[in-house]
Amino acid sequence: MQIRFQNSPKETAGMGTRDLRDNFLIEDLMKPGQLTWVYSHYDRVIVGGTIPGKTPVALDNPSELKADFFLQRREIGIINVGGKGSVHADGTRFEADRMDCVYLGKGTKEVSFASDDPTQPAVFYLLSSPAHQTYPNTRYTKEQASPVETGDALTSNKRVIYKYIHDKGISSSQLVMGLTILQPGSVWNTMPAHTHTRRMEAYFYFDIPEGHRVFHFMGEPAETRHLLVANHQAVLSPPWSIHSGAGTANYAFIWGMAGENYTYTDMDAVPIAGLK
Ligand SMILES: O=C[C@H](O)[C@@H](O)CC(=O)C(=O)O
Ligand SMILES: [Zn+2]
Numbered sequence: 001m002q003i004r005f006q007n008s009p010k011e012t013a014g015m016g017t018r019d020l021r022d023n024f025l026i027e028d029l030m031k032p033g034q035l036t037w038v039y040s041h042y043d044r045v046i047v048g049g050t051i052p053g054k055t056p057v058a059l060d061n062p063s064e065l066k067a068d069f070f071l072q073r074r075e076i077g078i079i080n081v082g083g084k085g086s087v088h089a090d091g092t093r094f095e096a097d098r099m100d101c102v103y104l105g106k107g108t109k110e111v112s113f114a115s116d117d118p119t120q121p122a123v124f125y126l127l128s129s130p131a132h133q134t135y136p137n138t139r140y141t142k143e144q145a146s147p148v149e150t151g152d153a154l155t156s157n158k159r160v161i162y163k164y165i166h167d168k169g170i171s172s173s174q175l176v177m178g179l180t181i182l183q184p185g186s187v188w189n190t191m192p193a194h195t196h197t198r199r200m201e202a203y204f205y206f207d208i209p210e211g212h213r214v215f216h217f218m219g220e221p222a223e224t225r226h227l228l229v230a231n232h233q234a235v236l237s238p239p240w241s242i243h244s245g246a247g248t249a250n251y252a253f254i255w256g257m258a259g260e261n262y263t264y265t266d267m268d269a270v271p272i273a274g275l276k
Contacts, residue, residue, distance in 0.1 A: 001037040001046075001062040009240055013223045024218060025227050026234040029204070030123055035060055040236050042200035043174075043259040046074075047234050048126035049204075052085065052115045059111035071108045075131035077165050077177040078102040078113075078124055079254050081206040085122025088112045089137050096122060099142040099179065101164035103172060106131040123232070125204045129258035131173035138170045145169065145178060156246075157188035166264045176257040176264060181207075182250040189253065193242035193275065194267035195221065199259030201237040205229050205251055212249040217242060222276040242270060 007015075007023050015023070026038050029049040035057060037048045050057045059070050067073060078087055080096040087094045087102045089111050094102045096113075104111060115121040145164045151157035163169055163178040176199070180189055205214050208231035218241045219225040227235060229245070237243035239259065 001039050001064050003039045003064065004041065004236065006041045006238065009220050009223070012219060012225070015225070020225055020227060024236050025229065026236070029234055030232045032121070033057065037062060039064060040200070042236060042238055044130050045200060045202060045256070045258050046128040047202050047236070048128070050113055050124050050126070051082065051121050052113050052124070053118045053121060056088070056112040056114040069109050071104060071106055071111070073106065073130060074128045075106050075135070075172055075175055076104050076126055076128040077172070077175050077256060078104070078126055079164070079177070079179060080122045080124055081254070082123030083120030084116040085124065086114050086116070088114065092137065094137070094139040096124070096139070097141070101140045101145070101170070101177065103135070103138045103165055103170045105135040105137055106173070107134050108137060125254050127175065127177060127202060127256040129173070129175050133173050135171040135173065140164045140170055151186060151188070153183070153185060155188065156186050157191055158183040158186040159189065163264055167262050174258045174262060176262060177254070179252060179254045181252040182247070184250050186250055187247040188245070190244040192272050193217070193221070193244040193270045195240060195242055195270065196261070196267050197239045198261040198266060199257045200239050201243050201255060201257045202234055203237065203243060203245070204234040204254040205245070206232055206253065208247065208251040209249045212247060212251070214245045214247040214251055216245040221270040221274055224275060242275070
């Protein structure tokens with residue numbers, strides 16, 4: 001498991017492309033038949049991914065956690081962005097079709113991820129945060145995730161936001177998670193941008209067409225930097241950073257947060273004219 005410590009706003013402002021990418025971009029997250037984990041010290045979230053093949057992939061117990069099992073003191077949100085699959089948790093099978101979300105609470109011991117058809121494998125994005133209370137293991141489909149249309153084709157940001165784990169959806173200790181799908185012709189997410197110093201955020205970009213990229217904007221509002229993001233890559237967003245992207249084509253992304261506040265709408269808006 002890769003460990004990433006925090007970076008101060010001042011340190012980040014002095015970084016070039018390589019350092020920005022090494023600290024904030026997760027490039028090789030989705031590998032066939034194995035789990036990849038990145039432990040971030042921003043609110044101690046762990047970002048993970050796996051593409052199960054013929055045999056299921058079992059949730060492991062990275063030694064860095066010094067735990068009896070992965071979810072002993074944690075909860076996890078799982079969203080499939082590939083072919084049909086399933087998540088098995090302590091004897092219960094949860095269907096996990098494309099864009100379904102499965103939440104597993106603290107204390108869940110035996111977990112595995114499977115693809116229905118290895119030639120069209122499931123692609124599981126995983127986000128885990130520390131938990132101090134157990135909430136029920138739950139599956140939500142995209143349709144259950146209170147879709148909200150936002151943005152406008154005139155500003156190239158028409159999109160639908162699906163909220164799965166939040167104060168009015170699946171209950172959790174601190175995890176908040178969902179996904180956003182850009183309409184064809186729209187390329188901007190989260191503009192006007194915002195920060196929320198009460199919680200970090202991670203973005204996982206998917207359905208970026210072959211050969212295209214997303215320019216992901218980060219940094220303090222008056223000190224922005226960017227990362228060039230390819231399909232199936234993730235970005236760690238510090239609590240003090242904006243997190244917004246513009247694609248060279250339309251795309252989708254999973255957002256996930258943890259920290260002090262559990263309310264999706266808790267954002268400190270940044271006027272576009274205030275960005276530098
Ligand atoms: O704090 C919330 C997050 O940044 C995202 O939910 C924003 C987003 O999905 C969008 O505007 O498209
Ligand atoms: Zn945000």
